[in-house]
Each structure stands twice: as structure tokens, then as C-alpha cells.
Amino acid sequence: MNLPADLKIILRQKVNLADHCTMRVGGEAAYYAEPSNEEELLELLEYARHEKLQYVVIGRGSNVLFPDEGYAGLVISMTRFDENHLLVDKEAKTVYASGAVLLSKLSNACKDAGLAGAEFLGGIPGTVGGALIMNAGYSRFPGQRNQIGDIVLEVSVMNPEGRRFLLSKGELRFSYRQSNLNGFIILGAKLKLWKRDRETIEKEMKKNYCYRNRYQDLDHPSCGSVFKNPLRPKPSARGLIEKLGLKGMRIGDAMVSMKHGNFIINAGNAKSSEIIELIQKIQKLVFDATEILLEPEIRIIQQH
Numbered sequence: 187m188n189l190p191a192d193l194k195i196i197l198r199q200k201v202n203l204a205d206h207c208t209m210r211v212g213g214e215a216a217y218y219a220e221p222s223n224e225e226e227l228l229e230l231l232e233y234a235r236h237e238k239l240q241y242v243v244i245g246r247g248s249n250v251l252f253p254d255e256g257y258a259g260l261v262i263s264m265t266r267f268d269e270n271h272l273l274v275d276k277e278a279k280t281v282y283a284s285g286a287v288l289l290s291k292l293s294n295a296c297k298d299a300g301l302a303g304a305e306f307l308g309g310i311p312g313t314v315g316g317a318l319i320m321n322a323g324y325s326r327f328p329g330q331r332n333q334i335g336d337i338v339l340e341v342s343v344m345n346p347e348g349r350r351f352l353l354s355k356g357e358l359r360f361s362y363r364q365s366n367l368n369g370f371i372i373l374g375a376k377l378k379l380w381k382r383d384r385e386t387i388e389k390e391m392k393k394n395y396c397y398r399n400r401y402q403d404l405d406h407p408s409c410g411s412v413f414k415n416p417l418r419p420k421p422s423a424r425g426l427i428e429k430l431g432l433k434g435m436r437i438g439d440a441m442v443s444m445k446h447g448n449f450i451i452n453a454g455n456a457k458s459s460e461i462i463e464l465i466q467k468i469q470k471l472v473f474d475a476t477e478i479l480l481e482p483e484i485r486i487i488q489q490h
């Protein structure tokens with residue numbers, strides 16, 4: 187398809203999706219764009235509607251798996267959207283961040299302002315937009331759940347028709363790695379924090395980083411934890427996988443990390459299909475042994 191000459195936004199064709207996700211797999215996107223403002227985003231949505239193209243919105247791609255066949259529609263990366271919009275209000279104890287802001291940047295800005303509550307986000311390699319969709323969270327204490335949904339005040343979104351909304355806390359629903367924001371494009375969010383001295387916040391962040399470094403496999407391409415943890419008191423996904431001795435199991439270059447049983451890593455030139463096959467194999471082995479069905483946390487992008 188030839189691109190119309192009057193499009194203002196740069197729309198690229200045949201873009202390698204492995205370059206836009208942390209697992210480093212996936213075929214080509216037929217169309218790919220990185221809108222930097224609302225006008226460009228609206229133009230893209232209009233273009234997709236006009237050409238009857240399916241679209242998918244991504245952030246850092248740290249929780250998505252694209253198929254080897256690629257994506258026949260339009261991939262909209264929100265990583266440049268209003269990318270530096272990060273506003274801390276020390277008095278009100280709030281922070282507004284655009285959907286593109288990296289969680290590490292957000293967490294550091296809160297620390298610098300002496301605002302606590304976002305320390306747990308610091309080591310998660312995603313954007314605010316992706317974290318809200320996923321209700322991302324982290325705690326080094328088993329059973330404790332720090333999730334971004336707990337500190338959200340309001341979220342600014344756009345619907346597929348290009349209408350902008352502000353969703354208040356009362357309209358938002360967050361549960362474990364889920365939100366009611368699917369289908370919306372996240373433009374930004376306001377979070378509510380609380381005052382604390384900088385040193386204590388910094389200490390907490392350092393402890394989180396040390397813990398992540400010690401236990402997570404951060405040396406290979408991955409999507410982080412592949413499976414959600416079953417409800418307590420059932421064992422963690424990692425515990426179940428490791429108890430069955432599945433660390434190191436591989437299909438092609440898709441491999442269960444030797445360091446963390448709930449991480450699948452790309453050990454070289456893994457294919458998306460190999461990762462999916464490995465996910466299914468783990469599910470079957472765990473189910474056969476325990477009757478617990480592990481549910482994937484990562485999002486496998488499918489064309490409808």
C-alpha cells in the first residue's frame with residue numbers, strides 16, 4: 187500500500203518488531219509509528235480507520251510477545267508521546283506523568299522530591315502506560331502486592347474514536363496484573379504519594395534493586411515473569427516450575443532461565459513460536475504434577 191503524501195506523522199513500513207520489545211523476537215510490523223503528541227495520534231487513528239487497519243499500542247515492549255509472522259496492521263509505539271511530561275507537585279503530593287515516561291524516571295523523580303509510594307516501580311523496565319494496563323507491581327516480600335493501581339488518582343486516555351477522557355479513581359478497576367483500561371490509549375496519569383525523607387526512600391529503592399539483581403535474570407532478553415502467581419496459599423509460579431526441575435529446559439533458543447524459573451529468556455535467536463511452545467510445555471508439566479494451571483502474565487499479541 188502506498189502511503190498518502192499528506193500524512194504529517196512519519197509512518198514506517200516493514201519494521202522489525204524484535205527491535206521494539208525486550209524479548210527481541212517477532213516478525214515485521216506492516217506499519218509502525220511513534221506519535222509524539224495528540225495531533226499525530228489522532229492522525230494515526232484516522233488513518234487506521236480509513237484504511238481498515240487493525241492497530242496495537244505498545245510502550246517499551248517489556249511484556250509483549252509478537253508472533254514470528256509479525257503484525258499485519260499498525261503498531262503504535264507510545265514511547266515518544268509527550269515523553270518528557272513529568273510534573274511533581276510536592277505540596278499536593280502528586281505526580282503527573284505522560285504514558286511514555288519510564289517507570290525508573292518516575293520513581294527517581296518522586297524520590298528527589300521526597301515523595302514515597304513509587305519506590306517499587308523503579309526496577310520495572312516499562313512505561314507508565316504499559317504499567318497501568320498491566321497494573322504492574324513489585325515487592326520483595328512474598329504475599330505483599332505493591333501495584334501501580336494503588337497509587338493512581340486519575341488516568342488520561344483516548345478511545346479508538348479519538349475522544350479524550352479523564353478517568354477518576356472511582357471509575358478505575360485494578361486487580362492482579364489487570365485493569366479496566368484495555369482498549370483505551372493511555373496518555374498520562376496522576377499519582378498520589380506521601381511525604382517521606384529522601385534517604386529512607388533511597389534505601390528502599392536500593393534494597394529493591396539489590397533483590398531484583400540477585401533473583402531476576404537481567405542479563406538476557408526476556409519479558410520478566412512469564413506466568414502470574416497462583417492465588418495464595420498455592421505456591422508461586424517460580425516455586426512450582428523450579429520444584430519440577432524445569433530450569434534450563436529449552437526449545438530452540440527459548441529457555442527457562444537458570445536464575446529464575448518464572449523467566450523465559452531468549453538465549454540467542456529464539457523464535458516467538460519456540461517461546462509459546464515452551465510456555466505451553468511448562469503449563470502442561472505443572473498441571474500434570476499439581477493440577478494448577480499457570481496463566482501467562484505476558485501478552486501474546488494476536489491479530490483478530
Ligand SMILES: Cc1cc2nc3c(=O)[nH]c(=O)nc-3n(C[C@H](O)[C@H](O)[C@H](O)COP(=O)(O)OP(=O)(O)OC[C@H]3O[C@@H](n4cnc5c(N)ncnc54)[C@H](O)[C@@H]3O)c2cc1C
Pocket residue numbers: 208242243244245246247248249250264285286309310311312313314315316317318319320321322323324370371372373402403404408409410411485
Ligand atoms: C526484566 C524484566 C523485569 C520485569 N519485572 C516486572 C515486575 O517486577 N513487575 C511487573 O509488574 N512487571 C514486570 N515486568 C513486565 C513489564 O516490564 C511490565 O508489565 C511493564 O509495566 C510493561 O510496560 P511496557 O511499557 O513495556 O508495556 P508493553 O509491554 O509495551 O505493553 C504491555 C501492555 O500494555 C499495552 N500498552 C502499553 N502502553 C500502552 C499505552 N500507552 N496505551 C495503551 N496500551 C498500552 C500493550 O498493548 C500491552 O497490552 C518485567 C519485565 C522485564 C523484561
